[in-house]
Amino acid sequence: MSTTSTTLRKIFVLAATAIAISAVTGCHKKASGIDPNSLAPMPAAAAPAPTASITADPLAIDLGQSVVLNWRTQNATVVTIDGIGEVNANGTQTVAPANSTNFHLVAKGDGGTTEANVRVTVRVPVAPTVPANTSGGDMGTDEAFHQNVQDAFFDYDSYDLRPDAQASTQQAASYLAAHPAIHIVIGGYADERGSAEYNLALGENRANSARTALIAAGVAPNRIRVISYGKEKQFCTEENETCWQQNRRAQFTIDR
Amino acid sequence: MISPVHTLSPRTPKRWLIAISLLLVCASTLQAQDWFKTETSSGADRIRIAVADFKPFTTDPQTAPFKRTFDATLYSDLANAGIFDIVSKSLMPQSSPGAPAEINLAQWSAEPASAAMVAFGSLGVQNGRLIANGFLFDAKNAQYPQVLAKQYNEAPSEDSARQVAHRFADEIIFRLGGGIPGIAETKIFYVKMGGGNKEIWQMDYDGANQHAVTHLGTVSLSPRVSPDNSRIAFSSLGHDGFQIRMYSLLLGRMVNISNAGGTNLSPAWAPNGREIAYSSSRTGDPEIWISDVNGGLARRITSFRGPDVSPVYNPRTGAQIAWISGRTGLPQLYIMDSDGSGISRMTDGGYATSPSWSPNGQFIAFAWNRKYGPGAPGGQDIYVMEIATKRWIQLTHDGGRCDFPSWSPDGRHITYANTADGRPEHMKIWTMLADGTQKRALTSGGADMPNWSWK
Numbered sequence: 001m002s003t004t005s006t007t008l009r010k011i012f013v014l015a016a017t018a019i020a021i022s023a024v025t026g027c028h029k030k031a032s033g034i035d036p037n038s039l040a041p042m043p044a045a046a047a048p049a050p051t052a053s054i055t056a057d058p059l060a061i062d063l064g065q066s067v068v069l070n071w072r073t074q075n076a077t078v079v080t081i082d083g084i085g086e087v088n089a090n091g092t093q094t095v096a097p098a099n100s101t102n103f104h105l106v107a108k109g110d111g112g113t114t115e116a117n118v119r120v121t122v123r124v125p126v127a128p129t130v131p132a133n134t135s136g137g138d139m140g141t142d143e144a145f146h147q148n149v150q151d152a153f154f155d156y157d158s159y160d161l162r163p164d165a166q167a168s169t170q171q172a173a174s175y176l177a178a179h180p181a182i183h184i185v186i187g188g189y190a191d192e193r194g195s196a197e198y199n200l201a202l203g204e205n206r207a208n209s210a211r212t213a214l215i216a217a218g219v220a221p222n223r224i225r226v227i228s229y230g231k232e233k234q235f236c237t238e239e240n241e242t243c244w245q246q247n248r249r250a251q252f253t254i255d256r
Numbered sequence: 257m258i259s260p261v262h263t264l265s266p267r268t269p270k271r272w273l274i275a276i277s278l279l280l281v282c283a284s285t286l287q288a289q290d291w292f293k294t295e296t297s298s299g300a301d302r303i304r305i306a307v308a309d310f311k312p313f314t315t316d317p318q319t320a321p322f323k324r325t326f327d328a329t330l331y332s333d334l335a336n337a338g339i340f341d342i343v344s345k346s347l348m349p350q351s352s353p354g355a356p357a358e359i360n361l362a363q364w365s366a367e368p369a370s371a372a373m374v375a376f377g378s379l380g381v382q383n384g385r386l387i388a389n390g391f392l393f394d395a396k397n398a399q400y401p402q403v404l405a406k407q408y409n410e411a412p413s414e415d416s417a418r419q420v421a422h423r424f425a426d427e428i429i430f431r432l433g434g435g436i437p438g439i440a441e442t443k444i445f446y447v448k449m450g451g452g453n454k455e456i457w458q459m460d461y462d463g464a465n466q467h468a469v470t471h472l473g474t475v476s477l478s479p480r481v482s483p484d485n486s487r488i489a490f491s492s493l494g495h496d497g498f499q500i501r502m503y504s505l506l507l508g509r510m511v512n513i514s515n516a517g518g519t520n521l522s523p524a525w526a527p528n529g530r531e532i533a534y535s536s537s538r539t540g541d542p543e544i545w546i547s548d549v550n551g552g553l554a555r556r557i558t559s560f561r562g563p564d565v566s567p568v569y570n571p572r573t574g575a576q577i578a579w580i581s582g583r584t585g586l587p588q589l590y591i592m593d594s595d596g597s598g599i600s601r602m603t604d605g606g607y608a609t610s611p612s613w614s615p616n617g618q619f620i621a622f623a624w625n626r627k628y629g630p631g632a633p634g635g636q637d638i639y640v641m642e643i644a645t646k647r648w649i650q651l652t653h654d655g656g657r658c659d660f661p662s663w664s665p666d667g668r669h670i671t672y673a674n675t676a677d678g679r680p681e682h683m684k685i686w687t688m689l690a691d692g693t694q695k696r697a698l699t700s701g702g703a704d705m706p707n708w709s710w711k
Contacts, residue, residue, distance in 0.1 A: 065473050066451060094468060096451025157586055157607075159563075192680070194636075195609035195623060195659055196705070197478060197522045198580055198587045200498060201535055201542040201563030204519045208540055227497035228519045228537075232454075232475050239678065 047110035050076035054105045060121040066096040067120050069103060076107035076114070097122055140179050145254055148175035149184070152210050152250040156191075159205035161213055165250075169210070172252070173217030183255040186210050188228040189235070191244035200230030210250035225255055303432055306343040306364055306371035306395075307331045310388070311354030314380035322386060322417040323379045329418045330375070332462060333425030333440040338668040338689045339433045343369050354378035356391060356402065365395035372396055373403070375428060379417075386412040390424040392431065404431055418464060439664045443709045444671055445469070445479040445488055446685055449702040456490055456503065461664070461687075461708070463698030470503055470510075478522045482529050483571075483710040487511070487549070489523035489532055500534055500551065514551035518542075522566045526594075527574045527710075533557070533567040533594075544579055546594070557596040563587070566610055569594070571710070572617030578602075580609050589622055591643065602646055607636070612662045612670075614690075618642060621651075621661035621670055621690075638672050640690065651692035662708045663690070671698070671706040680704070 054071040061067055070092045073079050080086050082104040084093065095103075097120055105116045139145075149172040152165035161169070176182060188207030190199035207226045215221050236243040309327045312319045335342045347368040353359035353376050364371045377390040392404035406424055410416040422440035429438030439461055448457040448468070456479045459466040470476055475493040482489070485505060492501045499515040500523050518537035525532055529549075536545040539556070542563045547554035558564045562583040570576040578591045587609055589602040602608075606626040613620050620643060625636040636657045641648040652658045656676035663670055670690050675683040685706045688695040 064451075064453070066453075066471060094450070094471070096453065096473075098451075157582070192678075194587075194607060194625075195566075195580075197535075197566045198563060198582070198609050200477075200519065200521050201537075201565040202582065204497075204537045204542050205563055208537070212540075225496070226519075229493075229497075232477075232493065 048075045049111040050074060050107040050109035050114045052105055052107040052114045052116040054103060054116045054118045056118045056120050063122055063124050066094045069093050069095055071105055073107040075111055076109040078108040081105045138179055139181050148172060149252045151252060153245060154206055154248040159202060159209050161209050169213040169217055173214055173219050176219050183223045185225045185227060185253050185255045187251040189247050189249050190231045191247040192231045192234060196230060200228050203228035203230045206250050302339060302341040303372050304341040304370060305334060305373040306348055306369050307334055308376035309352045311352045311378040312380055313354055313378040314382050316381040318381040318412055325414055325417040326379055326421045329421035330425055333422060337429050343371050361395050361401055381412045386410045386416055388420050392428050436666045439666050442665060445481050445707045446703050447477055447705040456488060478705055479707050480523050480525055481707060481709045482525050483527055484529055485709055491521045524567045524569055526569050527571045533577055535565040568611050568613050570613050570617050571615050578611040578613055578620050602641060610660045614663050615665055615667045621663060623659045660705045662706050664708050665711050671708050673704045673706060
C-alpha cells in the first residue's frame with residue numbers, strides 16, 4: 001500500500017515538475033510531447049500540486065512604457081505576485097515598472113506551492129551630457145537661465161501677469177537677448193482644484209500671457225514654444241494655499 | 257452573434273396602454289406646475305416585476321456557472337433600469353419555471369410577490385452551444401399572459417452569458433419602458449491612471465469587462481466615443497502639448513487627425529458623426545472650433561478673450577452647443593447656436609464645468625461648485641439644469657468632489673466621477689439615476705472622465 005502511494009507520488013511529482021518546467025520555459029506544447037491528461041490517474045484523495053506560468057510581453061521596455069503580464073495557474077487556491085498582491089488564478093495585467101523587475105508568482109494550493117518568474121528589463125535613458133560652452137551657440141548654464149528667467153506665478157483663476165512677474169520679464173528678455181541660441185518652452189500650470197479640461201485652457205492662457213510679455217519685450221516669437229499642462233503635472237501635491245500657489249505658474253525651461 | 261430564433265409579438269392589452277398614457281399626461285400636467293421631470297420621474301408608478309432564476313435544462317457542467325452569471329446580470333440590469341419596482345428574491349415563489357406550461361401565475365401575482373410582470377425561462381449548454389429561452393408574462397392577464405418570448409443561441413462563455421442577459425433585459429425594458437431602448441448593451445469609456453500615465457479604457461455599462469483601449473504611454477484625457485461607436489476622440493499630451501487624437505475601435509489602432517497649432521482639447525461629436533467641436537488655442541487664446549473628423553475645414557465659433565473649453569452638442573438637434581467659458585472670471589456654463597450666434601449664459605455664479613447634454617435635448621448635466629463661502633456646506637457637485645427655464649436640481653451631496661457627468665442614451669442614468677477626499681488616485685466612476693438616486697460605484701480608484709456611448 002505504502003509503496004504504491006510512494007510510486008504514485010513520485011510519478012506525480014515528476015509530472016508536476018515537467019509541466020512546471022514546460023510552462024515556465026514556454027516550451028511549445030507539441031514539442032514537449034507531454035500531455036497531462038495521459039499521465040497515470042491521480043488518487044482521488046491527494047490534491048494535485050498547483051501549476052503556474054507567467055509571461056511578459058514585451059520582455060524589455062523603455063522607461064515609461066508598459067508591459068502586459070499574463071499568468072495561468074491550475075489547482076491553486078491563493079495566487080500572489082510580488083508587488084501586485086493577490087490576483088485571480090488566471091489573468092493579465094498591464095504594469096509600468098520604473099526599473100528592471102522580477103515578477104515572482106506564487107501559487108499555493110492544497111497540493112503544495114509552485115512558483116514562476118519572469119524578468120522585465122527596463123531601459124533607463126541616460127541624460128545626454130551638455131557639451132561645454134561652444135563659441136557661437138552659447139546656451140549658458142541652467143543655473144544662470146533660471147536665475148535670470150524666473151517662473152511667473154498667478155492668482156487663483158487668473159492668467160494676468162502680476163506686477164512682480166512683469167518686472168522679471170524685462171530681466172528675462174535681456175538675458176535671452178544676450179543668449180540668442182536659447183529657445184525656450186513655457187509650461188502653463190494650474191492648481192489641483194477645479195476641473196481638468198478648464199484648467200488646461202487656463203494653463204494655456206497663463207503660458208500665453210508670459211509669451212506675450214516676452215514678445216513685447218523683444219524676444220522673437222519663433223524662439224518660444226508653449227505647452228499647457230493644466231493640473232496634469234503638479235509641483236506640489238498638498239491641499240493648502242502655499243502649495244496651490246506653487247502650481248499656478250508659467251514655467252520657463254530651455255528648449256533643447 | 258446572438259440570434260433570436262423566434263419573436264412573438266407583445267400581447268399587451270391596448271386598454272392598459274391607454275390608461276398608462278392618460279396617467280402620464282395627467283401626472284405631467286400636474287407636476288409641470290412646480291418641478292420638471294427627467295425620464296425617471298415620469299409620474300407613473302414603477303412596474304412591479306419579478307425576475308425568476310432561470311431553470312437549468314441540461315446537466316452540462318458549464319450550465320451552472322453560466323446560469324449564475326446570467327441570473328445575476330439579468331436581475332441587476334432590471335434593478336438598475338430605473339423603471340421597475342423589482343420583487344426581492346426573498347419574496348418570490350420557490351419554483352423556477354422554465355417554460356410557459358410550468359408557471360403558476362397566480363403564485364406570482366399574489367402576495368407577497370405581488371408581481372405585475374414575471375421574467376423567467378430556462379438556460380443550458382447543449383451540443384456546445386449556450387441556449388437561453390426567456391419569457392416575459394403579464395401576471396395580471398390570465399388569458400393571454402405572454403408579452404415576450406425570446407430564444408438565444410450562442411457560443412458558450414462567461415461573456416456570452418452576460419451579453420445574452422443584457423439583450424433579454426433590453427428587450428424587456430424596451431417593451432415596458434415606453435419604447436425607449438434599454439442601455440444594458442452600452443459601454444462607458446473613461447480615463448485610467450497608472451504609472452504616471454493616463455490611458456483610455458472601456459467597460460460595459462455595469463462596470464464589467466474593464467480593459468485598456470490605448471497604450472500610448474502618456475497623459476490622455478477626455479475620451480468621447482462617436483455616435484456610431486466606431487471611433488474615440490480624445491486629447492493626449494505630446495511634444496507640442498495636448499492635441500486631439502483619434503482611435504478607431506474598428507481598426508483597433510490610432511488614425512490620423514490634423515491639429516493646426518496651439519493646444520487642442522476636449523473634443524465633442526456632432527450627433528451626425530461628421531464633425532467635432534473642441535477647444536483650440538491656435539490663435540493664442542482657447543476658443544471653440546469645429547472641424548471635420550480628420551481635423552480639416554476648421555472654423556472658429558467663439559471669439560472672446562479667456563478660456564473656452566468643454567463643448568458638447570445638443571444630441572437631439574445638433575444645432576446648439578453648450579460649453580464652459582471663463583470670459584467673465586470663474587468658468588460658467590453657456591449655450592449658443594452651432595454657428596456661434598445666440599449666446600446665452602446659463603449659470604449665475606460659482607464654478608461650473610463639464611457639461612453633458614441630455615439625449616432628449618431638454619437638460620444639461622454639469623459639475624458646479626456654487627461657492628457657498630468659507631465653512632459653508634457644499635463643494636463641487638453634479639447638477640441638472642432644464643434649459644428652457646434655467647431651473648436646476650442638485651444630484652450629489654456632501655460626497656466629495658464630483659465631475660464629468662455623462663448621460664446614458666436612454667436619458668435615465670448619469671455616470672460621473674467622484675473622489676471622496678479630493679485625491680485624484682481615489683477618483684472612481686459612479687452611476688446614478690437622473691434623479692440622483694441609486695448611486696453605485698463601477699470602478700476602483702484611479703478612474704476619471706467617464707463618457708457613455710450613444711447606443
